[in-house]
Amino acid sequence: MNPADDPVRPGPATAIELVVDGRAVPGLAGQTVAGVLLGAGRRTWRSSRSGRPRGVFCGIGVCHDCLVAVNGVDDVRACQRRAADGDVITTTDEPR
Amino acid sequence: MIETPDVLVVGAGPAGLAAAAAARRAGAQVVLLDAAADAGGQYWRHLPAERPAARERILHHGWDRFARLRGQELLADAQVWLVERHDDRPPTVHALVGPADGTAREKRVFAPRALVLATGAYERTLPFPGWDLPGVFTAGAAQALAKAERVAVGRRVVVAGAGPFLLPVAASLVRTGARVLGVLEANPWPRLARAWTARPAELFASRGKAGELAGYVRDLIRHRIPYRAATGVVAAHGDGRVEAVTVARLGPDWAPGTERRIAADAVCVSHGFVPRAELAVAAGCRLDPDGSVHTDAEGRTSVPGVFAAGEITGIGGADLALAEGSVAGTVAAGGADRRGFTGFPARLEAAHGIRPGWTGWLTDDTLVCRCEDVTAGDLRAAAEATGSRGLRSLKLSTRAGLGACQGRVCGRTVEELLNRHTGGLLDPGRTANRPVAALVRLGELAAHHEDHEENA
């Protein structure tokens, strides 16, 4: 949510930038890859075996629905991996 | 190099933090590790150090307690991927330290004198038609995204399932800018009341928990969030994302009755909890019939030198986890601590436990295994076609539970459904058997081999 309206009053954050499927996406240092993707309005970024869309489901590293490729390495849980400035994220919308 | 601490504590949530602190007080050399980047577990999940918040405590209970416990040394980003049991000594614990699911992480191997498993639990989510639509989340996901990312899972959100955990989720959602349309508890008031008001002396003993729950209830009232008993979400609808949910009255055994549709863009569901027991299973620890790790009153498991504390021993909330962790940590360090525990877990099961009528909302094409897209109809058809009474064989026939999550999400549901279709499985209880406890890269495994060769 917008930090200005946030009742927990988060402190200042360092901006980072990821490259998601070739496009620059802004995030904040300390966010997970899933947090950056959701913040950018993406709800899904992967397809199940038969092509059904998948994104975050459990949010705590259990369900493996949210797998992405990070810097060319497949099968990284987006909800567990902290985003690093410059990370190249590849989502797979084709079933596999 | 194999490290040999007095006590190794796996998991830095409430139970693990308390265990490590107690073991340190008892004079032990302790290694406390967690797969996350910071301590707190799911309960005290919070904004990262890069984004400290001024009023973090409004999302939490017991934040002062956490503030005292979190000062301990923590081996963060440490993923345990294998526990090897031995006949004559406590297990060896293999961890990889580095970015989650990374490559070339640092290898750490521990042969502790005592091992404390405080790996917690995750939610059991029962399948329903449409539960894999984007916009359906576990309640834990809503909680994690609210606490650690300040992201609300939707604008108009329904929270549904069973158990007191639904209340803090609703509380976090409203503090993250979402509108909570209702909290739907599957169980009826009489059952809730019977379980929660029986034996008031016990409830008094777990008053911390009762006080926490009362706070959440006040919160619902303040935000005008309806709380409905005997009600559940039985379907989610939408074109590519959740646009509405079907809410049904549920009978005492959760069989669905009268339905109505509510417009919503997200639904957060939790029907109970599953202990994260794979490390305990690999260590050889006996489980209770509900799948939680069996311990004595001082946290000893059935394996000498292996202790367990917190939610993997039964769902009891943070206060109980703190108490259990403290006792287990002290005893693991060679000390003594005899304290009684409250009846909260038994109460929780009596009031909120899953009832068998839920399968009434399944259709043949409802997905059960989200990883491999196996439906309820697929499971029944395979059981009928093969005549097998083997969970192993039927999983291999359908691929249910064999995908990336390795049955963590669907395992119990698959087992329960197949148990009905086969007239009784002959190899039940296999769902927590995951010797490889986390994704590990082949290159990381091979690097271990080079070390074995050097040592040989």
Added chain:
Amino acid sequence: MKVLVVGAGVIGAAVARELARAGVSVTVLDRAASAGGTSASGEGNLLVSDKGPGPELELAQRSLTLWAELRESLPAQLGPGFPAIEYEPKGGLVVATTSSGAAGLHKFAAVQREAGVVATPVDGRELEPDLTPAHTAAMFYPQDAQVQPAIATEALLASARLSGAQVRQGVEVLGPLRRGDRLTGVRTSDGDVGADHVVVAAGPWSAQVAERLGVALPVRPRRGTLLVTTRMRQRIRHKVYDADYVGAVGSDDAALQTSSVVESTAAGTVLIGSSRERRGFDERIEARVLSAIAAKALVLFPFLADVAVMRAYGGFRPFVPDHLPVIGPDPRLPGLWHATGHEGAGIVLSTATGELVADLLTGREPRVAAGPFAVDRFSSV
């Protein structure tokens, strides 16, 4: 004639199917569930490439012919609602990574060819573009194939049922029923079961069953461990293994041996084996074993280094000291038969084993010479 088959794994299933189709009244007993032991713990290999000339190769060659028939006939018989057995005639690629390994591979292939095995020297990277460029020889075996072993077992059992066989799961054999010197059935956890013949097809547990019936059998468990990766885009098209594999299969050493076996499955995962170690029925998964398997797999396919492993599982192969299965009647106890000891080749050998047992029991002319598999070849018997 009434025959009791002990064991609802692939061997028991194939024996039951052949007997039932020959008109014999068959009951299959298993103390646990069907397809729950060794048959659910392997890759589902249908291989000739790892076998030198001799009786096992002859049994395998006959088996492959029968499997090729089953590929068509089982789905036709069981209908579209039955899970597919995932028969894949993918072929095997055996790769050497040293110069002595290359020489050994060419020599082995030459004697195999004389026995009717098709073995063609190839450019390994033409068949497998991601194979290490550092290999020294590659031999293609087009006759090698694969099935999903648990489903194949269930399919054979279902087919046996359609011919009248009865399958009773959760029924354990406790002891013999005898009349004079002859075995007339078994005592079980669910009452006595009479039979004219009892066929023990209990895989690595066959020695325990035989002991309960009063005879010793030199079948022991030999442990194996497999790694399974997450699903990935298919980059491995054949069953690819290191030429060392043949040596490890044929070894008598109890200590850990690994050799690399890498293949894709129909589900999109990659199976990586394999280890062989004799240490009883010990189910523990150990880092040293997983590491050794992984290191060898990376020698063949360096790209696998970044691929994630999601599961490891172990199983027990029925090991016999001379590496030949035990098939046929037991002269020490008339009425007792054995069909066991197939070690890691039980899936492929099941079909011809079932046929051979049925040939011998019903007095048909055996398609494969039975003598080499006779139980009385052991000095202790």
